[in-house]
Amino acid sequence: MQFTLDDLKRILLESAGADESVDLDGDILDRRWDELGYESLALLETGSRIEREYGVSFDETAVTEAETPRALLEIVNAQLGASTAA
Template sequence: MTARQFTLEDLKRILIECAGADEAVDLDGEILDEGFEAIGYESLAILETGGRIETEYEVCLDEAVLSVHATPRELIAAVNELLTVAA
């Protein structure tokens, strides 16, 4: 059985569903290493996104990964690590 993967596309979909998208930010641009606050998402939006990820992917995320100072790359890696362990 192959472990399910969490991708940047998954993250963008969930961010938009939970908090919408800032028109000034191009989510299709180079956002992997930008802090969430820099791409228009504050703490409440990140917490809602984290909750959706936990429910949809059946993982439990560490609070540090859900910081506005964290990057999409860090969050994606953390989710995928948890998915690998769960598989």
């Protein structure tokens, strides 16, 4: 199983909505969260939803330290890989 950018966008929209000035369909992989209109509380909620939906667990600081969607995707997919290898 792989956690994709589309999965992340869906969870972001469900948990925190979207800033009207940001196009999540654009090239957002390497944009910082603050540029996308998301603050740490929204990211913590997003992280919680990912954990529940995908059955993974990661340190709460890992989510807030992931400065871009690409970094968060890498963290989630590393956990998914670790949980399937166990």
